[in-house]
Structures are given as structure tokens and as C-alpha cells.
Amino acid sequence: MDDKPESMRGAADTGASLDRRAELSEFLRTRRARLKPEDVGLPDFGRHRRVPGLRREELAQLAGVSVAYYTRLEQGNGRNVSAEVLDAIARALRLSDAEHSHLTHLAKPKQHKKKPAKRTEQVRPALRQLLDSIDGVPAYVSGRRSDILAWNRMAAAVFGDWSELPAQERNWARLVFLKPEYRDLFVEWDQKASDMVAFLRMDAGCHADDPRLSALVGELSLKSEEFRRLWANHDVKEKSYGVKRLRHPLVGELTLNFESFRLSDGTEQVLITYHAEPGSPSAEALRLLASWGADATKAGAAGAAGATGTSGA
Known part of the structure; x- marks a missing residue:
């Protein structure tokens, strides 16, 4: 059995990169799971929830996007997502500034791509x-x-x-x-x-x-x-x-x-x-x-x- 996180499988032995799509998917899922309806002003009618946290449709409603659009994003497909949509999702998820920045890096990597680090970092x-x-x-x-x-x-x-x-x-x-x-x-x-x-x-x-x-x-x-x-x-x-x-x-x-x-x-x-x-x-x-x-x-x-x-x- 492979106990490594989904986004890390294969990386330990091969030096492969982290799977950015899996990272985005898991980050959004775990942020959604930590919220309760009452945390975001939604009524909780006491219905049994199969998984913890908000449902996707509830999060999509709070962010002002369609359920299908949010579902694609949570599946790791951040292609062409706008900064405005990410801001709305960050507000709906009650993300901190650090979490908001992390979400943006995962969803829009081209805007944040940096030069690869040198093999040995030098201190001036x-x-x-x-x-x-x-x-x-x-x-x-x-x-x-x-x-x-x-x-x-x-x-x-x-x-x-x-x-x-x-x-x-x-x-x-x-x-x-x-x-x-x-x-x-x-x-x-x-x-x-x-x-x-x-x-x-x-x-x-x-x-x-x-x-x-x-x-x-x-x-x-x-x-x-x-x-x-x-x-x-x-x-x-x-x-x-x-x-x-x-x-x-x-x-x-x-x-x-x-x-x-x-x-x-x-x-x-x-x-x-x-x-x-x-x-x-x-x-x-x-x-x-x-x-x-x-x-x-x-x-x-x-x-x-x-x-x-x-x-x-």
C-alpha cells in the first residue's frame, strides 16, 4: 500500500515535481471541509451530511459561480480562472491572506513562475x-x-x-x-x-x-x-x-x-x-x-x- 499523499506519489524516488492539479484539488476540498453552514451564514436544518463541511453547491452559491464551474476547479482544472473568481472563492472559504495567496499560486502558476533555484544557494x-x-x-x-x-x-x-x-x-x-x-x-x-x-x-x-x-x-x-x-x-x-x-x-x-x-x-x-x-x-x-x-x-x-x-x- 502506498501511504504517500496523492500529490506526492512518485516524487520521493524519481525527483518528480508535485502534482499542481492534485494540490489545488486537495487544498480546496480540505478548506471546504472545515466550514460548517453556520460559519458562513447558511441555515443548518440538521440533515445528515455524508462528508464534513459545506457541500460544493453551497460553496458555489456563496462564491457566485455555477456548481459545474466550481466542481471543475476543485477537480484541479484552474485553466482560465480569473483573479476575480479566485477572490470570490477565497472569501467564501474564509481564507487567510496566506491561504488566498497559496490558492492563487496553485490555480494560476504562470503568473507566479519564478526562476528555478540554484543548486547551492549563496549568502552574500x-x-x-x-x-x-x-x-x-x-x-x-x-x-x-x-x-x-x-x-x-x-x-x-x-x-x-x-x-x-x-x-x-x-x-x-x-x-x-x-x-x-x-x-x-x-x-x-x-x-x-x-x-x-x-x-x-x-x-x-x-x-x-x-x-x-x-x-x-x-x-x-x-x-x-x-x-x-x-x-x-x-x-x-x-x-x-x-x-x-x-x-x-x-x-x-x-x-x-x-x-x-x-x-x-x-x-x-x-x-x-x-x-x-x-x-x-x-x-x-x-x-x-x-x-x-x-x-x-x-x-x-x-x-x-x-x-x-x-x-x-
Whole structure:
């Protein structure tokens, strides 16, 4: 029996692309299934529903399109669909901004097609210098597919010395789902895992023809039951800031605020920093880690070490 998601079958072993039509179909179906009639102002007469969520005809009515038209779209046929229709469907489905963007990428890929990523993403020397100059807070750069591209000493002190990992393993998704020590590191591991999969879903919507991304999803689908379950949900979201609670093996629990800064140079790289509230126990713990300095950690850069890249705070 093949346990991989429908849109991923064949990708793990062949490097094939994700099936964009299947992605569109499954995304619309799962978004429709999460809505109840009362959520969108429709009467619920208590009739038994064979499947959860709104019926196709109810969704079509809300979006102002014919049932046949919406059915074709949910079957993955987004050919010639207009932006106005997608906007109407997004409103009917109560999509978030991130979900709306994802729907548009899936349905109208030609309008969003980007150049394929280079085999090895490079971090600009000036950006590596900036990382090195940030002494007191963990900071790193990620690129496509959640790969970790470059980091400073404090990031190594908090998250582990990534320079000791093979280049292909410097990837947040692999660390979160395949490395037991990262399950221990994140106090709210379930939330981290959910956020990681939601990020990869966004990336897949933009780059469904990326064989390296589909190979990553295929690998994780084969090796992690939790990843398979989360991937099947088709959730997408973007988190540019928030709070992470970590269980550090040396200094105990850390509560850190993170901020993500997307670079405007067209690389899709993101600079992510973590900081503690001034005067907090976590701030003192970071100060202690910083005082150990080079004895305990090493900074790194993918450009020098050969890693490749994506984001995920």
C-alpha cells in the first residue's frame, strides 16, 4: 500500500515535481471541509451530511459561480480562472491572506513562475558579516525549502552546531521531524512541526516544479508519520514573528521572541533573529551562553560549507 499523499506519489524516488492539479484539488476540498453552514451564514436544518463541511453547491452559491464551474476547479482544472473568481472563492472559504495567496499560486502558476533555484544557494559576504556582528542574539539565514544557509555563534550555542551536520541535513524540516534532539529542544514541538509543514506547503505552492522540494516532502512522508498527517491537512500560513520556548540542555528553559526579515534581493532568503526580554532569566541565560563563546560554538555559512537553503523560524 502506498501511504504517500496523492500529490506526492512518485516524487520521493524519481525527483518528480508535485502534482499542481492534485494540490489545488486537495487544498480546496480540505478548506471546504472545515466550514460548517453556520460559519458562513447558511441555515443548518440538521440533515445528515455524508462528508464534513459545506457541500460544493453551497460553496458555489456563496462564491457566485455555477456548481459545474466550481466542481471543475476543485477537480484541479484552474485553466482560465480569473483573479476575480479566485477572490470570490477565497472569501467564501474564509481564507487567510496566506491561504488566498497559496490558492492563487496553485490555480494560476504562470503568473507566479519564478526562476528555478540554484543548486547551492549563496549568502552574500556582507550578510555573513552582519551575522557575525550580532554578538548577543542567535541569528541565522534560511532560504528555500527550509534549508539553513548561515548562522552566528549564538545560533550555534542555542540550536546546536550545524557545521557538524552533513550539508543536506542542515534543513529545519529534517531536523524537526527526523532528529530526536530537536523534539526535546522545542517545548511546543507540535506547534513547531505544524508551522514547519505549513511553511513547506507555501513553498510548494510557489515551486511545485522543484524536484528537490518534492524529494524532501517525499523523504519526510516516508520517514515520519507525523509529517504525513500534517501534510495531508493542507494548512498554509506565514509567521514572521512570535515566541519560541526552548529546553536547552545546558541553561534550561528559554523563552525567546523571534523576528523574520525577508531580504529584498530576489533570493527568497530570510534573516531570523531571536532575543529575550531584557532582565528576564532567558536574557541571563543567553548572556551566559555568549560568555562561553568560541569554546562551545562555531559560526557557519552555507556558502563556505556547501549547504543549501529555506526558511522557518
